[in-house]
Amino acid sequence: MDSFFTTKDSLDQIISETLSDKQILKTKHILTGWTNIVIEVTTDKGAYFFRFPRNPFWSRMIVKDAKVCNFVDGKTSYYTPQMELHYDSKGRPFSVHKKIEGYTLGDRIYHLSHTAITGVAYDVAKFIKELSSIDLKNAPAEVKMPLSEFLHELDYEHYDKHIDADHDYIKSQDDTKLVHGDLNLGNILLDENDKVVGVIDFCFAGTGNPQMDAARMVSRPVPEQFEKEFLAEYAHYGDTSEVPRMRDAWKHIDAGYAEHIRQKFPEINLNQL
Numbered sequence: 719m720d721s722f723f724t725t726k727d728s729l730d731q732i733i734s735e736t737l738s739d740k741q742i743l744k745t746k747h748i749l750t751g752w753t754n755i756v757i758e759v760t761t762d763k764g765a766y767f768f769r770f771p772r773n774p775f776w777s778r779m780i781v782k783d784a785k786v787c788n789f790v791d792g793k794t795s796y797y798t799p800q801m802e803l804h805y806d807s808k809g810r811p812f813s814v815h816k817k818i819e820g821y822t823l824g825d826r827i828y829h830l831s832h833t834a835i836t837g838v839a840y841d842v843a844k845f846i847k848e849l850s851s852i853d854l855k856n857a858p859a860e861v862k863m864p865l866s867e868f869l870h871e872l873d874y875e876h877y878d879k880h881i882d883a884d885h886d887y888i889k890s891q892d893d894t895k896l897v898h899g900d901l902n903l904g905n906i907l908l909d910e911n912d913k914v915v916g917v918i919d920f921c922f923a924g925t926g927n928p929q930m931d932a933a934r935m936v937s938r939p940v941p942e943q944f945e946k947e948f949l950a951e952y953a954h955y956g957d958t959s960e961v962p963r964m965r966d967a968w969k970h971i972d973a974g975y976a977e978h979i980r981q982k983f984p985e986i987n988l989n990q991l
Contacts, residue, residue, distance in 0.1 A: 720774075720808075720810070721771075721774045721777040721810055722770075722776065722777050723771060723810060723812070725755060729755065729757065729768075729770060732768075733745065733759055733768055736768075737761055740761040741761055741762040742759060742760070742761050743760045743761060743762065745757055745758070746758045748767075752772075752979050753776045753780075753921055754772060754776060755769070755770040755771075756768070756770075757770075758817065764816055764817065765817035766814055766816055766817060767799075767817055768812060768813070769812060769814075770810075771810070771811065775872070775875055777811055779921045779922075780811050781803060781811055782860040782920075783801065783813065783919070783923075784803040786861050786920040787799050787800070787801040787815070790852065793848070794849055795844065795845070796845055796916050796917055797818055797907075797917075798917055798920070799916075800815060801813050802814045802815065818907050818915065818916045820907040820908050820909050820910070820915055821907065821908050822903060822905075822907060823904075823908060824903035826908055830912055831912075835941070835943055835944050835947055836947050837912070837913060837914075838908070839947035839948040839950075839951045841913070841914035842935060842948060843948060843951035843952040843954070843955060844951075844955075845901075845914070845917055846898075846931045846932060846952065847955040849896050849897065849898060849928075849931075852896050854894065854896060857896075861896065861923070861924070862924065864889075864892055864926060865892075865899050865923075865924045865925065865926035866885070866891070866892050867924075868899065868924055869888060869922075870885050870889075873885070877977075877978050881970050881974030883967055883971050883974070884966070884967045884970070888964075888967055891926065891927040891964070892926060893928075895925060895926065895927070896925060897924065897925065897926040897930055897931050898923055899921075899923045899924060899930070899931070899934075900919060900921065900923075900934065901917070901931045901934045901935050902934060902938055903938065905919045928956060929956070929957065929958065929959075929960045930964050930968075932948075932952045932961050933961045933964035934964075934965075934968050935948060936949065936965055937968035937969050949961065
């Protein structure tokens with residue numbers, strides 16, 4: 719039996735059953751979701767995001783996403799989703815969380831003032847520091863999955879062609895600190911005043927070197943001023959010597975991902991790469 723979902727599944731019915739105590743006003747498919755089929759649902763009691771995994775690997779990882787989100791909740795200065803994990807009648811996992819109002823940094827990055835860029839750079843660096851400082855002694859096993867193991871499995875089990883992601887190097891940087899694993903512009907949320915209010919999507923999260931998160935932030939195109947400000951802020955918290963090599967590793971991972979998506983899911987929007 720399949721453990722994942724496709725667009726041919728009766729997703730509207732699953733959504734309706736899950737939100738049976740609410741009136742659904744509209745639904746919207748988010749075309750940037752590559753790990754999951756993402757649907758935004760507006761109800762009379764607020765908006766929610768549903769995530770339906772696209773394959774068995776992401777079915778396992780969505781369970782981890784929920785475990786990490788709920789473990790991290792309240793442990794940083796920034797909002798993280800309070801994730802509900804559900805299973806449909808076939809035992810397939812999917813997640814639901816209430817929408818965080820705001821804009822992604824990806825939507826705003828090229829419209830920010832100098833002052834706003836400085837503030838966002840400070841907040842993102844602070845988030846990495848706070849996340850990596852969380853005590854993992856009582857964390858669920860899923861939270862302690864090394865980022866190096868996740869990336870290795872992603873490559874060898876998910877991509878059609880193996881990518882030059884420098885897995886030996888990434889493993890050599892293993893650490894016991896919590897990292898987000900996919901800290902990119904689309905996963906950082908700003909309010910109407912361009913202040914960082916939240917961070918989402920912990921599907922890649924696990925243990926590793928916090929520099930992997932710093933490198934991830936600058937592995938995709940960003941304004942030169944933001945990169946300079948961000949790396950300067952992060953340097954106040956820790957070492958940045960490995961960021962250049964880690965950034966190259968992330969670029970290779972993204973290149974493999976883009977090829978896979980173009981072949982398997984052409985409907986997905988890759989504009990943020």
